[in-house]
Amino acid sequence: MTHRPSNRRRNSWVVSLLDVQPADQILEIGFGPGLAVAELSRRVGGSGHVYGADHSDVMLRQATRRNASAIAAGRVTLSRAPVDQLPATLGGPFDAILAVNSLGFWPAPAERLNELRRLLRPGGRIAIAAQPRCPGATAATSRHAARTIEALLTGAGYTGTRTETLGLDPPVVCVLAVNPDPARDGGSS
Numbered sequence: 001m002t003h004r005p006s007n008r009r010r011n012s013w014v015v016s017l018l019d020v021q022p023a024d025q026i027l028e029i030g031f032g033p034g035l036a037v038a039e040l041s042r043r044v045g046g047s048g049h050v051y052g053a054d055h056s057d058v059m060l061r062q063a064t065r066r067n068a069s070a071i072a073a074g075r076v077t078l079s080r081a082p083v084d085q086l087p088a089t090l091g092g093p094f095d096a097i098l099a100v101n102s103l104g105f106w107p108a109p110a111e112r113l114n115e116l117r118r119l120l121r122p123g124g125r126i127a128i129a130a131q132p133r134c135p136g137a138t139a140a141t142s143r144h145a146a147r148t149i150e151a152l153l154t155g156a157g158y159t160g161t162r163t164e165t166l167g168l169d170p171p172v173v174c175v176l177a178v179n180p181d182p183a184r185d186g187g188s189s
């Protein structure tokens with residue numbers, strides 16, 4: 001998974017869309033071999049921190065090896081945890097949450113997105129990316145995936161959804177959205 005050039009491009013492209021700020025507290029769900037975590041940890045500064053949760057021991061080991069120096073420097077914390085049992089000690093509130101090719105594996109993704117929104121600070125952003133891997137996947141498959149993610153995010157209370165596309169084969173789609181800020185938007189979350 002790690003060595004496919006498309007995996008590197010997909011992960012660094014998603015990170016580039018997140019507009020990472022030096023003090024950001026960021027959570028990735030389903031970090032796999034830790035490519036996005038490595039990119040994120042290069043972008044956060046001394047007061048920022050990257051957290052990750054993945055339910056696989058194998059992925060935790062790979063990502064821990066890849067990010068060993070950032071972990072030792074106190075900029076990254078990785079946990080083995082399924083998305084529906086995130087540890088209370090995980091951290092937060094977060095400025096940004098992301099998941100790359102992971103949401104399709106989650107149990108009850110609508111509920112998970114709702115729980116994740118409560119871990120975001122008001123105004124915090126989320127990026128959910130997908131590159132369909134089913135045989136015969138096309139640009140239409142990617143567009144369908146984006147519409148599904150948009151509907152899930154809206155249903156879970158996020159606002160301002162926007163979809164970006166990376167022209168791989170099949171295309172990668174990334175849906176970005178925001179946890180509404182009642183103080184700024186005049187609504188309730």
Ligand SMILES: C[S@@+](CC[C@H](N)C(=O)[O-])C[C@H]1O[C@@H](n2cnc3c(N)ncnc32)[C@H](O)[C@@H]1O
Nearest residue numbers: 030031032054055056059082083100101102105
């Ligand atoms: C296809 S891999 C993508 C890995 C990485 N995001 C990337 O793009 O390189 C999906 C990842 O999601 C993780 N995952 C799947 N279901 C999960 C769950 N319920 N909770 C946490 N992680 C999960 C898997 O262990 C795996 O690392």
